[in-house]
Amino acid sequence: MRRYGYLPEGSGDVDYAYTPHSISAAVKKMQEFAGLPPTGMLDLATKKLFKKRRCGVKDIGDTSSRHRRYILRQGWNKRSITYRIINGSSTLEKARVEEGMAHGLSVWAPHGGLQFYKLDDGAADIEVSFASGDHGDGFPFDGPGRVVAHAFPPPHGAMHFDDDEIWGSDPEAEDEDVTDFFAVAVHEIGHALGLSHSSVKASVMYPYYQVPVERLHMDDILGMQELYLKDQLAEATEAPANEILSTPQVPRFTKADDDDDIPDLCFTNYDTLQVIQGMIFVFEEEWVWVFRERRQLEPGYPRRYHEVFVGLPEHVNAIRTIYEMRNRNIRIFAGRRYWEFDRSFHLINKGTIYEYGIPRQIAELTTVFVSNYNNKTYLIEYEQFWRYDDETKTIDRGYPKEMSAWRQVPYPVDSALIWKGDTYFFRGPRFWRFDNTLVRAHEYYPLPTAQIWFDCPTSPDMDRYVVNDDS
Ligand SMILES: [Zn+2]
Ligand SMILES: [Zn+2]
Incomplete structure (x- = not known):
């Protein structure tokens, strides 16, 4: 555990200085990092973890920040x-x-x-x-x-x-x-x-x-x-310079919480968001939150999404994107595959993204949503998207198109959805509302997702945003 950064570096003969408590705390951290239940005990799964093949670089370095998933060092100063x-x-x-x-x-x-x-x-x-x-x-x-x-x-x-x-x-x-x-x-x-x-x-x-x-x-x-x-990226979103300095464009952090492993929606990004049956579904790690209205969490959530979507294979450990089809069935995507659920969330079908007619070299779709404007299904990869016609079961002519067609919307996007008639794009901790008339993101955006969609405390800065959005 010392080798991977979970215990302080010793000079070799100070092992006796590690107390049972400090070792248990280190085991817990290692379990958390690996995604195991943080029991702090050498249970079977943890013993297996110790034997697994892995990289020798430390998980937790001296300069690590507890608030980021990836820990940055520095890049090359040349291209x-x-x-x-x-x-x-x-x-x-x-x-x-x-x-x-x-x-x-x-x-x-x-x-x-x-x-x-x-x-x-x-x-x-x-x-x-x-x-x-x-x-x-x-x-x-x-x-x-x-x-x-x-x-x-x-x-x-x-x-x-x-x-x-x-x-x-x-x-x-x-x-x-x-x-x-x-x-x-x-x-x-x-x-x-x-x-x-x-x-x-x-x-x-x-x-x-x-x-x-x-x-x-x-x-x-x-x-x-x-x-x-x-x-x-900072230039592309035309944010005021002082804002860029104080908040990185794409912070990806999860609030460290020693008590349980449910991410805090106020301090995280989101794997994906989607509107299903008129409610807002938010996915992060193995959890789903359901909101009836913005900031109105349904009782009983968050839940593990494997409990909600009956029949979703256990190995699906991150939901890339999800959407409600025009026939009200629901498709969940991970990698090249999708799983289809009926309206009561039971698995009824599965398949691959190629059934939509997109090229074989595409390895995953990052966002899928049905537009309320033309009833077409938008299939988004990182920098390009296809428009799929559910009636003819074909990709429309002229696609793929570049994501830059959605003017002022940064890409890649994490998710896109239609809420009360408007199209929203999400990326990192922020979101944009797309103006179908101006065909560009609305000028007030981006806004912080946590404060506007979830019931997260506002800072004085955020109050300003909330007023704009509710107008
Ligand atoms: Zn490594
Ligand atoms: Zn070496």
């Missing part, structure tokens, strides 16, 4: 970054390692406006090597299993992989003993670009080994944007 593969592993030849790295870098590059150049010799910004045991950097590897790799943040940028693992390059391989190089490389590249671990299980920066890695999670993307694109 062109060189990398070099020093060697292959005992089980994976260098050419396969180069392929995996090139693919991994291409996953991250667009989200930071970065370009990567491979060098065959000389010093590179990011140097990739395989080594076993003590390899000279003070962080010795531990033989087969457990720690499989680690990487250093800029300006060092080295990525080390444990050569005692059996590395493979086929994510479909069923062999439990083989560690997929690409899955680990994508994660370690995140460190080499300046990101730290995330407690969001579906994110690439979650510290434990997970396969397959298909694409970045919004949490990873937000981290990159904050590191590399903050200036552009």
Whole structure:
């Protein structure tokens, strides 16, 4: 636990200084970070967690903030970054390692406006090597299993992989003993670009080994944007300069709460929001809140959404988007798949996003909603969207279109919904109302989601916003 940052660094012979209480508190923190019930005890799930393959970088560093999911270090202060593969592993030849790295870098590059150049010799910004045991950097590897790799943040940028693992390059391989190089490389590249671990299980920066890695999670993307694109984002929303300085554009924080693991809606972003059966559904982590009106929480909520949507598979641990179809059935999306529920929230069907006719290279839809203006279904990916006609079951001509068509609405958006005849877009802790007449976001926006949609205390600043919105 000391290795992962949960106990203070000792000089080796001070282990007796850890009291049962401090160890239990550390176990609890580690459980919370991993998404396990924070019992503070070495239960079976926790013992298993200790044995899991994972990254050797600490979950909790000296500079960590308790109020962010991803913990930022610093990014590269340039956009062109060189990398070099020093060697292959005992089980994976260098050419396969180069392929995996090139693919991994291409996953991250667009989200930071970065370009990567491979060098065959000389010093590179990011140097990739395989080594076993003590390899000279003070962080010795531990033989087969457990720690499989680690990487250093800029300006060092080295990525080390444990050569005692059996590395493979086929994510479909069923062999439990083989560690997929690409899955680990994508994660370690995140460190080499300046990101730290995330407690969001579906994110690439979650510290434990997970396969397959298909694409970045919004949490990873937000981290990159904050590191590399903050200036552009600030310009794009035309917010007053002093506001940008005091509040980052996309804060993604969850209030730390030692008593239970229900996120506080007043201090978090939202996985998605949607209007279903005339009520506002808010999803965050494994929970759903239902509001009859703005700021009017239905009794009994929040609840775990697996209890509400009967038949939703347990492995769906983050709801990407959800919408009410024109026939009043409900579809929940995660990755390429959807699950369809009837009006009483029982699973009746499932399928993939490709049934809408969108291209195969699209790995997920981030937002789906039905417009009250034309009854069409809008399928939004990160920077583009399709308009789907539910009558003809086809995508309308001329799509996809760029998200910039929704003028003054920043993208990618986290969710979009229709409430009392108006179209709203949500991103991070804020929302925008789209003006169908002006065909742009209304000038008063963005506004803080927590104070206007949920019953969160207002600050003097917020009062001003609430007046505007209710006018
Ligand atoms: Zn890591
Ligand atoms: Zn190392």
